[in-house]
Amino acid sequence: MSSIILIAVLLSLSSLGYYLGRRKAVAVAYGAPKKVTMHSRPVYYGALTALWCGLPAVLVFGFWLAFEGSIITRMVVADLPAKYRDLPEARINLLVNDIKNQVEGNIVSVKEDPDILRAARHYRRLQSVSRAALSVAVLSLAVGGILLVWSKIRPSLRARNQVETAVRYILIACSTIAILTTIGIVLSVLYESIRFFKAVPVTDFLFGLEWSPQTAIRKDQVGSSGAFGAIPVLLGTALISAIAMAVAVPVGLMSAIYLSEYASSRLRAVAKPLIEILAGIPTVVYGFFAALTVAPFIRGVGESLGLDVSSESALAAGLVMGIMIIPFVSSLSDDFINAVPQSLRDGSYSLGATKSETIKQVLLPAALPGIVGGVLLAVSRAIGETMIVVMAAGLAANLTVNPLKAVTTVTVQIVTLLVGDQEFDSPKTLAAFALGLLLFVVTLILNIIALRVVQKYREQYE
Amino acid sequence: MNSPNFSTNGASRRTIEVVRQSLKRRYRAERRFRRYGICAVTLSLIFLALLFANMILNGYTALSQTYIRLDVFYDATVLHRDALASADYGRLVKQALSDLFPDVQGRREKRDLFRLVSSGASFELRDRILAHPERIGERESVWVLADDDVDMLVKGHIPRDLPESDRRISDRQLQWLDRLAAEGRIEKRFNRVFLTHGDSREPETAGVWGAVMGSFLTLVVTLVLSFPIGVAAAVYLEEFAPKNRWTDLIEININNLAAVPSIVFGLLGLAVFLNFFGLPRSAPVVGGLVLALMTLPVIIIAGRSALKSVPSSIREAALGVGASKMQVVIHHVLPLALPGMLTGTIIGMARALGETAPLLMIGMVAFIVEIPTGFTDPATALPVQIYLWADSPERAFVERTSAAVIVLLAFLIVMNAAAVILRRRFERRW
Numbered sequence: 001m002s003s004i005i006l007i008a009v010l011l012s013l014s015s016l017g018y019y020l021g022r023r024k025a026v027a028v029a030y031g032a033p034k035k036v037t038m039h040s041r042p043v044y045y046g047a048l049t050a051l052w053c054g055l056p057a058v059l060v061f062g063f064w065l066a067f068e069g070s071i072i073t074r075m076v077v078a079d080l081p082a083k084y085r086d087l088p089e090a091r092i093n094l095l096v097n098d099i100k101n102q103v104e105g106n107i108v109s110v111k112e113d114p115d116i117l118r119a120a121r122h123y124r125r126l127q128s129v130s131r132a133a134l135s136v137a138v139l140s141l142a143v144g145g146i147l148l149v150w151s152k153i154r155p156s157l158r159a160r161n162q163v164e165t166a167v168r169y170i171l172i173a174c175s176t177i178a179i180l181t182t183i184g185i186v187l188s189v190l191y192e193s194i195r196f197f198k199a200v201p202v203t204d205f206l207f208g209l210e211w212s213p214q215t216a217i218r219k220d221q222v223g224s225s226g227a228f229g230a231i232p233v234l235l236g237t238a239l240i241s242a243i244a245m246a247v248a249v250p251v252g253l254m255s256a257i258y259l260s261e262y263a264s265s266r267l268r269a270v271a272k273p274l275i276e277i278l279a280g281i282p283t284v285v286y287g288f289f290a291a292l293t294v295a296p297f298i299r300g301v302g303e304s305l306g307l308d309v310s311s312e313s314a315l316a317a318g319l320v321m322g323i324m325i326i327p328f329v330s331s332l333s334d335d336f337i338n339a340v341p342q343s344l345r346d347g348s349y350s351l352g353a354t355k356s357e358t359i360k361q362v363l364l365p366a367a368l369p370g371i372v373g374g375v376l377l378a379v380s381r382a383i384g385e386t387m388i389v390v391m392a393a394g395l396a397a398n399l400t401v402n403p404l405k406a407v408t409t410v411t412v413q414i415v416t417l418l419v420g421d422q423e424f425d426s427p428k429t430l431a432a433f434a435l436g437l438l439l440f441v442v443t444l445i446l447n448i449i450a451l452r453v454v455q456k457y458r459e460q461y462e
Numbered sequence: 463m464n465s466p467n468f469s470t471n472g473a474s475r476r477t478i479e480v481v482r483q484s485l486k487r488r489y490r491a492e493r494r495f496r497r498y499g500i501c502a503v504t505l506s507l508i509f510l511a512l513l514f515a516n517m518i519l520n521g522y523t524a525l526s527q528t529y530i531r532l533d534v535f536y537d538a539t540v541l542h543r544d545a546l547a548s549a550d551y552g553r554l555v556k557q558a559l560s561d562l563f564p565d566v567q568g569r570r571e572k573r574d575l576f577r578l579v580s581s582g583a584s585f586e587l588r589d590r591i592l593a594h595p596e597r598i599g600e601r602e603s604v605w606v607l608a609d610d611d612v613d614m615l616v617k618g619h620i621p622r623d624l625p626e627s628d629r630r631i632s633d634r635q636l637q638w639l640d641r642l643a644a645e646g647r648i649e650k651r652f653n654r655v656f657l658t659h660g661d662s663r664e665p666e667t668a669g670v671w672g673a674v675m676g677s678f679l680t681l682v683v684t685l686v687l688s689f690p691i692g693v694a695a696a697v698y699l700e701e702f703a704p705k706n707r708w709t710d711l712i713e714i715n716i717n718n719l720a721a722v723p724s725i726v727f728g729l730l731g732l733a734v735f736l737n738f739f740g741l742p743r744s745a746p747v748v749g750g751l752v753l754a755l756m757t758l759p760v761i762i763i764a765g766r767s768a769l770k771s772v773p774s775s776i777r778e779a780a781l782g783v784g785a786s787k788m789q790v791v792i793h794h795v796l797p798l799a800l801p802g803m804l805t806g807t808i809i810g811m812a813r814a815l816g817e818t819a820p821l822l823m824i825g826m827v828a829f830i831v832e833i834p835t836g837f838t839d840p841a842t843a844l845p846v847q848i849y850l851w852a853d854s855p856e857r858a859f860v861e862r863t864s865a866a867v868i869v870l871l872a873f874l875i876v877m878n879a880a881a882v883i884l885r886r887r888f889e890r891r892w
Contacts (some may be wrong), residue, residue, distance in 0.1 A: 025485035069740035136632050164788040171702060174694035178715045178762070179757050185726055189652040251502045258499025265695030275506045280874060281513065281818025285867050288852045292860065293516050323509045330506070354488055356495035377721060384723020387845075391852060411725050411819070418732065436729045440722065447721040451714075 003065065004137060010061075010142055014054040017146040021049030024153045040160035045149075048159045051166050052145035057138045066133050072126045084115070094240065099123055124385035182248050189440055192433035200228045205434060209396035211408075212320040213417060214317075215427045222389075228431055230438065232397035236314065236407030240389060241382040243318025244325055244401055247377060250330030250383075259358055260337050274336075279327035287391030295392055302404060312394040312406040321388050325378050332377070336370030336457065337363055371458075373453035380446035385438060388410040410435050465646045479821050516745070517871070527653035528608040529618045530579060532558040534587060543598070548593055551584035555606065561631060562647075563638060571714060574635055578642075580607035582655075582667035590750040605649065610665040610858035612639060616650065619857055630857075656865060658803030660831045661847065665858035668851070670866050672833045675843030676746060676826070677815060679834060683750020684814050688757045689807050693796075696765030696803070720759035727756045727825025736824060742838040743825035752820045757810035764806020768799040801888030808881040812874050844870050 023043035029038050040047075071094055077085065084095060095116070102120035152173035153159075170326075208229015255275060259268050266358070285446055302309030309315075348358040394406030395416060418431035534554050541549045556576050558592040560566065566575050576591050583606035590604070591597065611630040614620045616639075626633050642648050659669030695716075731752035735741045739747050772795050780790040821827065827850065834841035840851070848870065851863040 066739050070738075073740070115550050160786065164786060168698075168702065171694045171698035173693045175698045175703070176711055176750060177691055177695065177718055177755075177758065178712055181719060181730070181758070183720070183739050184734050185730045188730050189726070251505055253504030254499050255506055257630045257640060258503050261497055262496055263503075271503055271507065274510060275503075278510055280508065280515075280812065280816075280878060282818065282845050282870060282874070284515070284816070284818045284852075285517070285870070288863060288867060289513055289516060291852060292520070292863075323506075323513075326509070332769050337688075357488065357494045359495070380721060381723075384725065386723070387724045387849065390819075391849065405566070411723070414725055414729070415819070415822055418729075419827055433729060434734070436726055440726050443721065443723055443726075444718060451717055451721075457516060462668050 001011035006061070006138060010057055010138065013139075013142045013146070014050040017053035017142075017149070018046040020046075020146060020150055021153060022046035024150055025159075028153060028155065038153045038155050039158050043165050044159035045157070046155050047156075047307040049146055049153075051163065052149045054143045054145075055166070056145060057142040061134070061138050061139060063385045064130075064433065068130055068134075072123060072130060076123045076127060079122060080119055081115055083236045089422070103127070123324045159401060169332075185440065189433050192430050193437040196427055196430035196434045199430070200434075204228060205230055206282075209399060211413075213413070213431050228434075229428065230410075230435065232399040233408055233410055233413055234438075235399060235401065235433070236393070236397065237383055237409040237411075239314050239401055239403065239407055240318045240321065240393060242380060242407055243315060244321035244382045245375070245379060247319055247322025248329050248378060253333050255326070255330050255332040256337060257363075258332035261333050261355065261363075263361060275327050276329060277327075278323065279331075280323075282323065283385060283387040286320050286324050287387040287389075290316050290388055290392035294320055307404060309404045310394070310406040312392065313404050313457040314393065315403040315406045317389050317392040318403065320392065321382055321385055323386065324385070325382060328378050328381065332369070332374030333371050336367040336374065339370070339458070341368045365377060367457075369453050370457040373450040373457065376446050376450035376453070380443040380450070384411065384443050384445075386415060410439050478564060486610060488542055492845045506691075514871075517864050517867045520861055521530050521866075521868045522615050523619075524861040525586045525653055526617075526650040527655065528613040529605040529649050529651050530608045530612075531603055531605050531647040531649070532579070532583075533561065534558045534604050535561075535602060536591065536598045538580060538599045541598050543595065546595060547588065549588070549591075549686040551587040551591075552581075554587055555583050557578055562642075564767065566638075570636065575638060578609055578635060578638065580609050580666045580737060582607045582662075582789055585667075603667070607655070607666045608648070610856060613843035614857050615639065616648065617861075619861075656862065659855060661842070661850070662831060663829075663839055665854075665856050665862055667824075668859075668862060669845060670844065670869055672830060673842050673844045673847035674865070674869070676749075676830075676834050677843040677845075679746035679837055679841060680710050680749040680753060680821075680826075680843055681811060681815060681838060683747055684753040684757060685807070685811060687750065687754035688761055690808065691754075692758050692807070692810075693765055693803055694759030694761045696769060697791060697796065699762070700766045700769040701795065702787070716759045716762050719755075720763060724756060724817055727824065728820030730755070731820060731824045744830070744842075745838045746826075746841050747837045748824050749821050749826050749841075749843065750837075752824060753814040754818065755818060757814050757816065760808050760810035760813065761803070764809070765799070765803045767846050768802025768806065769795060771802065772798045786866075800891070801884055806884045808877055808884070812877040815843075815873060815877070816850055816870065818843075821846050822849075846871075 022042045022045060025042040029036060029042070032039055047075060076099060077092060084092070087095070098113075098116050099119045100123070103123050105432065111342065123315050205228050208227060210229045211232045212227045221399075255271075258453040259272055265269065273431050296313055296317075298313060299309045299311050302313075343367060344362050345358055348362040353361065389409045389412050392407055393412055395412065396406060397408045397413075398405055400407065414432045414435050417428060417435075528690050531553065535557065537557070538753060540551075540553055554573075559575055560572070563575060566572055574765065586606055587604065590602075601664070608616070611620070612635075615622075615636075620631060621627060622636065631639075639648065655667060656669045659667060660672030660673050662668040699709060699712065703712075733747060735748045735751055736743060741751075776794055776798065777790050780794045781787075785793065821843055827846050828840060828842065830840050830842055832839070844866065848863055848866045851859045851866060
């Protein structure tokens with residue numbers, strides 16, 4: 001039985017359980033010669049039955065699906081002839097891929113190894129056995145749950161309390177998913193990074209000046225030194241982010257100031273949502289815009305000035321990323337400027353200050369912590385931004401701060417290292433995870449500082 | 463007190479002078495500052511206009527596609543009735559072209575001639591014959607897809623006055639095309655292929671429908687997972703959670719996750735869902751899972767502020783008539799907060815629809831021709847399709863990429879408009 005059908009059957013069984021439980025509760029209440037008072041309303045007896053029918057079955061179902069694949073694979077590998085079992089891990093993985101392809105019917109390998117055919121047959125048999133067992137287990141659990149509660153329905157059963165406790169635990173479980181996600185991110189990135197740092201020392205990674213992740217396939221190959229020094233990549237990221245912030249902070253801050261202090265409410269009502277549209281445009285669109293229009297334009301301007309501009313210049317990517325971040329800076333600054341109490345403005349005006357003097361000497365200093373927090377959040381977004389730089393920035397890791405040259409960034413390297421075929425035993429693939437760890441840690445620190453600053457600032461005026 | 467009066471008078475006159483002088487400067491500074499503000503606002507609006515104009519100007523030509531009318535003879539010697547699906551339809555197309563230009567001889571010339579028509583033309587003929595096998599042996603006038611280079615020429619993207627070596631269309635081909643045009647055999651028609659087909663290496667037969675379906679399936683998974691979980695988490699944190707370290711930790715986590723770069727979620731998907739749990743690559747399920755984890759913080763934060771805006775008098779009233787805490791939430795608070803939660807969910811979905819980077823990590827970046835129909839079929843998503851096409855060298859893909867961008871933006875505008883309408887209609891001020 002396929003998963004979707006099984007889920008549908010489970011759902012209808014639960015509905016049936018709800019209906020049966022409710023009917024039984026009503027029957028118990030009114031069926032007795034003397035009318036009895038149930039502890040809870042009939043709905044809760046129904047809900048309790050449905051919960052007992054659905055919950056255990058769904059839990060078993062989830063665990064089964066999560067571990068079915070790897071357990072079957074392990075069983076098949078263990079059953080392979082001895083000459084395969086002693087192969088290194090990477091070869092076994094390839095073999096398993098072959099077997100899985102065979103199972104799914106897309107034959108890739110030209111020669112059909114009888115051993116693989118046999119393993120594929122074994123795999124398919126195990127799979128169908130597992131599926132059948134799963135269906136039986138889940139359905140019997142569901143039916144058993146219904147019967148159990150159904151037989152226990154009587155006036156003294158505290159159905160409402162039980163249902164509410166169950167719902168409460170479900171709510172708690174849902175709220176811990178955020179923590180599980182963070183743990184998952186940290187573990188997945190850390191695990192592969194540690195494997196990477198076994199091959200490449202941490203100091204080489206953090207302080208090395210050369211980045212060329214192409215490792216040599218043959219010993220005597222030229223030009224594939226496999227250098228994993230992250231400094232050029234980090235410098236490129238910093239350069240592009242700096243350009244982006246140089247565009248976004250003045251423009252975003254000034255638009256926020258103008259719209260909140262000077263503009264008429266009509267202009268504000270039109271311009272603010274329009275600027276916010278910039279934040280809703282997918283980054284891949286910005287990337288396409290940068291690669292198609294902005295980069296050639298900058299190159300053309302540079303050439304007419306007699307400058308040597310790379311077609312994947314950091315300037316183009318940074319500029320477009322800056323445009324993307326404008327609404328982010330402006331909406332955050334807007335919040336903080338509006339949060340400054342009116343009395344501060346009035347005090348400044350009464351001393352004879354002009355509007356711009358009030359803004360520069362009273363509002364901005366008062367709102368500064370908030371704005372700094374907002375800018376830090378924007379920086380963390382610029383560092384983690386992927387699509388614009390993948391499409392508009394370069395691949396070569398040049399150690400330069402010249403914005404007209406091509407540089408590469410952390411995210412570009414992660415994408416180029418991980419898109420396509422991956423072998424999880426070469427430092428080349430694992431390097432992407434090390435970069436991911438670096439990215440996660442840096443943005444995490446920025447976010448924590450920024451959120452702290454913003455929160456403190458918010459409390460100040462509340 | 464009398465004598466210094468004079469001197470203060472003089473001093474105050476001087477002060478007035480100074481103030482007057484400085485006032486001029488200060489007003490100038492004021493005007494300048496104001497102008498900076500106007501500049502900043504206009505600059506942002508110009509960027510926005512430029513972006514949209516760029517996409518629309520580049521993309522609107524993809525609405526039409528050049529077709530060439532050929533008189534095809536359904537030759538019974540080529541089409542065997544028992545193997546209609548695998549017959550050589552390309553030969554029919556070539557024969558029709560040769561009939562039109564009988565004076566074209568020589569292998570290279572002929573190859574140039576055949577290149578005017580898309581390789582997709584033979585599939586069109588196959589579909590026609592499979593639908594009406596009785597037409598075999600007849601002659602029919604059929605509009606077939608022109609090659610992308612021809613299409614670009616007709617649309618004016620390849621200038622005719624370029625030297626021949628820089629042009630993808632040779633002088634010879636240009637003459638043939640002019641003759642075809644004079645005979646009324648060239649026409650631009652509505653580009654249905656673009657909206658109904660999957661990806662293709664040939665620009666003229668490439669469409670966005672496969673990517674749209676992939677995005678749809680992915681978003682369904684995202685919605686089914688993230689909405690209930692997000693609402694449940696928001697309800698717990700806002701209504702039930704005690705104020706202690708654990709809930710503080712959860713809160714910090716959620717705020718941080720909202721700001722973690724999306725590509726890191728892609729790494730999580732790759733390491734956990736693909737490598738550890740062994741889920742299939744390129745599948746909408748995995749994409750949906752990753753995007754669900756990404757949208758969860760958005761939904762939780764929006765849900766909490768929606769719950770916060772429900773006044774506590776409602777809770778107290780319900781408690782006062784004897785409802786349990788759970789009944790208060792489920793019967794009264796949640797229905798009132800639901801519009802706000804839905805708005806947040808739609809905005810989160812819109813963001814998930816535009817997300818590309820995590821999908822690259824889990825392999826939804828493959829070249830996939832078939833239109834996905836299930837959650838485990840290999841698929842791409844609309845933004846990934848844009849990324850793939852943007853990398854293609856053919857000139858015709860530029861307009862198709864821009865058109866795909868327009869399609870994506872249209873979806874986003876519809877979703878955001880829905881969120882705004884929802885907010886306007888159901889938002890209550892207490």
